[in-house]
Amino acid sequence: MTVRIYVPRDAAAVALGADKVAAAVAKEISDRGLDAVIVRNGSRGMHWLEPLVEVEIAGERIGYGPVKTRDVVSLFDAGLLAGGDHRLCLGAVEEIAFFKRQTRLTFARCGVIDPLSLVDYEAHGGLSGLRRTVGMQPADIVKDVTDSGLRGRGGAGFPTGIKWKTVLDAPGARKYIVCNADEGDSGTFADRMIMEGDPFVLIEGMAIAGLATGATKGFVYIRSEYPHAIATMTEAVEIARRAGVLGPSVLGSGKAFDVEIRTGAGAYVCGEETALLNSLEGKRGIVRAKPPLPAHKGLFGCPSVINNVISLASVPVIMDKGAAYYRDFGMGRSRGTIPLQIAGNVRHPGLYEVAFGLTLGEIVDEIAGGTASGRPVKAVQVGGPLGAYFPRALFHTPFDYEAFAAKDGLIGHAGIVVFDDSADMLKQARFAMEFCAVESCGKCTPCRIGSTRGVETADKIASGIEPEKNRALLTDLCNTMKFGSLCALGGFTPYPVLSAMTHFPDDFAPAPMVEAAE
Numbered sequence: 284m285t286v287r288i289y290v291p292r293d294a295a296a297v298a299l300g301a302d303k304v305a306a307a308v309a310k311e312i313s314d315r316g317l318d319a320v321i322v323r324n325g326s327r328g329m330h331w332l333e334p335l336v337e338v339e340i341a342g343e344r345i346g347y348g349p350v351k352t353r354d355v356v357s358l359f360d361a362g363l364l365a366g367g368d369h370r371l372c373l374g375a376v377e378e379i380a381f382f383k384r385q386t387r388l389t390f391a392r393c394g395v396i397d398p399l400s401l402v403d404y405e406a407h408g409g410l411s412g413l414r415r416t417v418g419m420q421p422a423d424i425v426k427d428v429t430d431s432g433l434r435g436r437g438g439a440g441f442p443t444g445i446k447w448k449t450v451l452d453a454p455g456a457r458k459y460i461v462c463n464a465d466e467g468d469s470g471t472f473a474d475r476m477i478m479e480g481d482p483f484v485l486i487e488g489m490a491i492a493g494l495a496t497g498a499t500k501g502f503v504y505i506r507s508e509y510p511h512a513i514a515t516m517t518e519a520v521e522i523a524r525r526a527g528v529l530g531p532s533v534l535g536s537g538k539a540f541d542v543e544i545r546t547g548a549g550a551y552v553c554g555e556e557t558a559l560l561n562s563l564e565g566k567r568g569i570v571r572a573k574p575p576l577p578a579h580k581g582l583f584g585c586p587s588v589i590n591n592v593i594s595l596a597s598v599p600v601i602m603d604k605g606a607a608y609y610r611d612f613g614m615g616r617s618r619g620t621i622p623l624q625i626a627g628n629v630r631h632p633g634l635y636e637v638a639f640g641l642t643l644g645e646i647v648d649e650i651a652g653g654t655a656s657g658r659p660v661k662a663v664q665v666g667g668p669l670g671a672y673f674p675r676a677l678f679h680t681p682f683d684y685e686a687f688a689a690k691d692g693l694i695g696h697a698g699i700v701v702f703d704d705s706a707d708m709l710k711q712a713r714f715a716m717e718f719c720a721v722e723s724c725g726k727c728t729p730c731r732i733g734s735t736r737g738v739e740t741a742d743k744i745a746s747g748i749e750p751e752k753n754r755a756l757l758t759d760l761c762n763t764m765k766f767g768s769l770c771a772l773g774g775f776t777p778y779p780v781l782s783a784m785t786h787f788p789d790d791f792a793p794a795p796m797v798e799a800a801e
Contacts, residue, residue: 293326325480327394328634412602432618437591468667488595644678666695730773
């Protein structure tokens with residue numbers, strides 16, 4: 284029987300040498316005349332083990348990692364095709380603690396299947412949600428999504444069902460589904476992993492959204508820095524179209540929906556929905572004033588749903604398993620699962636999908652394994668470059684939209700970046716202001732000018748120039764940006780700055796004077 288060897292094609296694995304490992308594996312198979320094939324799957328999300336090579340034996344996947352090209356010959360000598368013992372052997376992949384403790388709903392197939400095999404996708408439950416949806420009335424589809432409690436996973440946390448109902452009820456001969464795949468936050472990679480590891484789940488989610496709202500066309504707006512995701516999504520759309528999943532009659536239903544892939548030009552602000560719409564229309568990527576809301580007047584002036592990748596990719600399991608099934612996970616108003624993206628100074632970086640409700644301390648100390656440096660954790664930034672810095676004193680905070688908001692924090696896209704006690708929080712605050720200054724679209728004064736003045740003020744504090752006065756000025760600038768900016772870029776930049784000042788005041792104090800030696 285032909286043995287299947289899995290070598291990830293995920294960009295993180297490729298960056299660590301997965302393509303070279305795959306080539307070395309192929310050479311050994313050929314040279315030794317073995318009955319084996321290589322499957323380029325997505326990533327399981329255990330990035331410290333990449334490239335993670337898996338071999339399927341009697342329905343079980345045995346893992347080896349992290350594998351270098353120099354390890355390949357010894358792996359085959361040790362009996363790789365039979366799951367032989369080797370220093371890199373990890374045992375059954377799904378029994379690895381980091382993976383086993385997860386609740387994988389949205390990412391159930393990621394790292395498991397061939398991303399571009401529709402047969403694999405269906406064999407693992409794919410298209411079940413869409414097949415149920417094509418026989419439903421639009422209002423009933425929207426009700427299921429609303430009842431599930433799904434909220435936007437891109438950062439704002441707005442109820443997905445309400446957005447869909449608004450577009451369904453909006454008058455218009457033409458409506459659109461826009462997928463925001465402009466994943467620009469530092470420490471985030473969930474969107475990329477889905478697009479590279481399970482692209483059909485995003486396509487299925489978009490098709491369901493189209494059937495629910497009366498939209499017949501969808502666009503996936505992917506950042507240019509994701510060439511692997513762009514290539515995979517482009518090919519997946521073609522495969523889905525040929526199979527009748529997309530096109531004039533979705534799954535033979537007589538209802539039309541198609542998808543087009545568009546590439547962004549690298550502007551962070553185009554992750555904001557109205558700037559994204561401008562970019563899609565061929566205009567400069569600057570923020571639009573609201574109202575009108577995109578749900579009423581969005582892409583090309585038509586009612587438009589704009590959802591994040593993970594929001595749309597979570598819909599198929601809801602339509603397959605039911606709203607109550609999905610809603611049973613989570614806490615409070617935060618229902619379902621969230622893909623935590625763990626990065627920074629940690630022992631176990633990667634993606635961890637789990638129901639809302641774990642504390643920040645559990646995530647950092649138990650799942651991430653503490654710092655890679657072995658030094659104490661000083662701060663954790665949740666929600667990308669615009670997220671607040673949480674000290675250990677707040678590690679009891681549950682991962683929940685409202686719980687984080689109550690502590691002046693943001694969940695955002697669920698990126699978690701860990702810093703040890705060597706981090707200078709004044710420098711981090713300065714970086715936040717500098718990031719905003721560089722990425723600002725320039726349309727509103729608080730963001731455009733406030734961030735530039737913020738950098739200057741942080742530099743004065745660092746230089747010991749009137750520190751008390753400049754700390755007050757920095758706080759005032761933050762309040763102006765928070766309440767006066769047109770979009771979240773300027774409005775949320777104060778979160779990292781103010782949290783750094785509040786929780787780490789010693790880093791904003793003048794350096795102690797050192798007496799000259801006599």
